[in-house]
Amino acid sequence: MILVTGATGYFGKLTIDFLLSKGIKASQIAxxxxxxxxxxxxxxxxxxxCIGDYNDYPSxxxxxxxIDKLLFVSGTDLANRTSQHEQVLKAAMAAGIRHVIYTSGEAKTEGPDSPLWTFTEAHVKTEKWLKESGLTYTILKNSLYLEYIPYFIGNVLETGMIYLPAGNGKISAALRSEMAEATAVILATEGHENKSYHFVNSEAYGYEDVARYITEITGKTINYISPTEEEFRATLQQQGIAIPEEYIAIILAQARGDGEIVSDDMEKLIGRKLTPMKAFLQGVYQRG
Structure with missing residues (x-):
């Protein structure tokens, strides 16, 4: 029996759909x-x-x-997810789960000096606990979803520019649906025991690339401007724009090159090339 956590979220639902499409019977999925x-x-x-909550150990x-295989989708409560994850792993050990597949995060720098530490602290600790637990594990080091790129760059067709303090940093973002498909392959097959996979694209892209692609797709010139962090924050304040601090952290980490890891791990799992940045943007910005 396979148990998918976060089953009502986008990633969980997509993974379940892919499991069903790959021939796993609904009666074998919880x-x-x-x-x-x-x-x-x-x-x-x-x-x-199954009714359960990461904050409720008995549940x-x-x-x-x-349960034989557990897809452990990382929690979204950043303030509490380290303790939540510890509870999930303790419960998995107590319940005798055979194999835990964990959705971690991808970053070159993993430590308190990284802008991403708010995100990665729970991942670093959870990976360590998994490896020390005696449980069979598979770690999926997920990159940023391609679907988030339009949110980061804002309404570029109105402003004519991408204004982010990301410098020349690149990001190997991949489609959430392709990550879910690769996850389903791992859940549905054997041979993934005690391995880590880089769930990133096979190419990394900078915001200069994004600006150029949107220009080519729409015919409207889009420029990329990279201010300093201080200039960026001052501009946000002047315009009364509130951006979650964790989003700014992701952009600053990109500027440092933390998102530039590339891999063909997902391509090998799903058996085809991943969707590139331009093809994704084509679907978002293609003129009717």
């Missing part, structure tokens, strides 16, 4: 959710619905009973 009402579509597909023990 979905961990906090609210049964939000899982009616999953229930209609024939999945077993995890109950949900994990009889």
């Amino acid at each position: 979905a961990l959710v906090r609210n049964a009402e939000k899982a009616t579509d999953l229930s209609k597909k024939g999945l077993k619905i 995890l023990i109950k949900a994990f009973s009889g």
Whole structure:
């Protein structure tokens, strides 16, 4: 039995759909959710619905009973997810789960001096705990989703520019759907025990590339301007724009080159080339 956590989120739902398309029977898949009402579509597909919360250890023990493979989707509560993850792993060990597949994060720099430490601290500790736990594990080091790029660059067709303090840094962002498909391959097959995979694109892109691609796609000239962090924050303040601090951290990490890791791991898993940046942007900005 495979249990997918975060089953009502985008990534969890996509992974379940890919599992079903790859021939895994619905009766062999369980979905961990906090609210049964939000899982009616999953229930209609024939999945077993388990109610559980990363903050509720007894609920995890109950949900994990009889599970062979656990897709452990990392929590989104940044302030509490390190302690949540510790509970999930303790429950997995207590319930006798055979194999844990964990969605971690990809970054060149992993330490308190990284702008991404707010994100990566839980990942670094969870990976360490997994490797020390005696559980069979597979670690998926996920990059930024390509789908986030339009949010980072804003309404460029109106402003005519991308204004971000990312310097010449590049990012090997990949489609969330392709990450979910590769995850489903790992869940549905053997041979992934005690391995780590880089869930990143096979090419890294800078915002100069993004500006050029959108220019080519739309015919509207888009320029990339990279201010200093101080200039960027001052501009946001002057314009009354509020951007979550964690988004700024991602951009600053890109400027340092933390997002430039590339790999063909996902391509080998899904058996084809990954969607490149320009093809993704074509779908977003193509003129009607």
